[in-house]
Amino acid sequence: MSILGIHHITSLASDPQQNVDFYTGVLGVRLVKQTVNFDAPDVYHLYYGDEIGRPGTILTFFPFPDAVQGKRGAGETSAVAWSVPVGSLGFWIERLSGRGISFRGPESRFGQQVLSFGDPDGTIVELIEDEAVDGWPGWTGGPIEPSHAVRKLHGITLTHRSAAPTSVFMTGALGFEAGDTEGPRRRYSAGMESGRASIDIVEVPGAPQARQSAGSVHHIAWRVKDDAEQLEWQDALRKSGAASPTQVMDRQYFHSIYFREPGGVLFEIATDPPGFSIDEPVDALGTHLKLPPWLEPQRSVIERHLPPLLVPAPARRESV
Numbered sequence: 001m002s003i004l005g006i007h008h009i010t011s012l013a014s015d016p017q018q019n020v021d022f023y024t025g026v027l028g029v030r031l032v033k034q035t036v037n038f039d040a041p042d043v044y045h046l047y048y049g050d051e052i053g054r055p056g057t058i059l060t061f062f063p064f065p066d067a068v069q070g071k072r073g074a075g076e077t078s079a080v081a082w083s084v085p086v087g088s089l090g091f092w093i094e095r096l097s098g099r100g101i102s103f104r105g106p107e108s109r110f111g112q113q114v115l116s117f118g119d120p121d122g123t124i125v126e127l128i129e130d131e132a133v134d135g136w137p138g139w140t141g142g143p144i145e146p147s148h149a150v151r152k153l154h155g156i157t158l159t160h161r162s163a164a165p166t167s168v169f170m171t172g173a174l175g176f177e178a179g180d181t182e183g184p185r186r187r188y189s190a191g192m193e194s195g196r197a198s199i200d201i202v203e204v205p206g207a208p209q210a211r212q213s214a215g216s217v218h219h220i221a222w223r224v225k226d227d228a229e230q231l232e233w234q235d236a237l238r239k240s241g242a243a244s245p246t247q248v249m250d251r252q253y254f255h256s257i258y259f260r261e262p263g264g265v266l267f268e269i270a271t272d273p274p275g276f277s278i279d280e281p282v283d284a285l286g287t288h289l290k291l292p293p294w295l296e297p298q299r300s301v302i303e304r305h306l307p308p309l310l311v312p313a314p315a316r317r318e319s320v
Helices: 016-026 089-098 164-172 227-240 296-305
Strands: 006-013 030-037 040-049 058-063 076-084 103-109 112-118 124-129 152-160 177-182 185-190 197-203 217-224 255-260 266-271
Touching (some): 006 076, 006 266, 016 030, 089 103, 089 112, 164 197, 227 266
Antiparallel strands (some): 112 124
């Protein structure tokens, strides 16, 4: 068994249209699926990624229109990082500046250049220049030239008052490899070659407890190749006593089990198949509300509760 990297990251937001406009219009990633939160179908579940929504490129959101902003602190995923081509941060500085978006950096972290900023709800987004992105084309139909476009999810940052319990869990139960340390930040990684993903744990002993709401990361999903391997992970986690995974849940585009790491952050193990093209063709991904078969009979009720959502046409590509 092995974790192949990040499958997807799911966050909380407020206004769904604002969310779509920022991620498709500013960051230039593709909306690959409009669906609903299967556990609360009066709320959208919006998936962004590359052209086909490959595992490793997927950032998703539950947008609750009346949600207040979450509170930063311990026990949370405090930043989400995308990989971009080396030499592209100058483009992104100009792009963010031109839209009045404040940012920090670039600064060096583990030998890579990092630019940090907040999305409209305060989720901390990082762009990291990464040499290992050649095999990840990003969305070639988006508004950003491929030489600058975001390619895949690089990793996440966890903030904990004590790093040790989560560190032991990551290297023991999940088999991550411990890497370098920079100040209070320790890096761990899993996956092969260009699909490798990082998780940084930052220890802040006096940090207040985080409170989840808009701008907070809800959970992190790690990749496995298929259903059989997912069941092996479920069994191994239960037998080890390191975590108590849920039963397998059908998420239509992948299958999932959930559990919490010792610091309280919700983790998921998700399968690569079946993917996002099972219910609409690739050229139409994200253009219509898709529901799983068990919610389809409720479509008229669900649509009445969801706010209208305009998916913008691809913008003029920008290269400077």
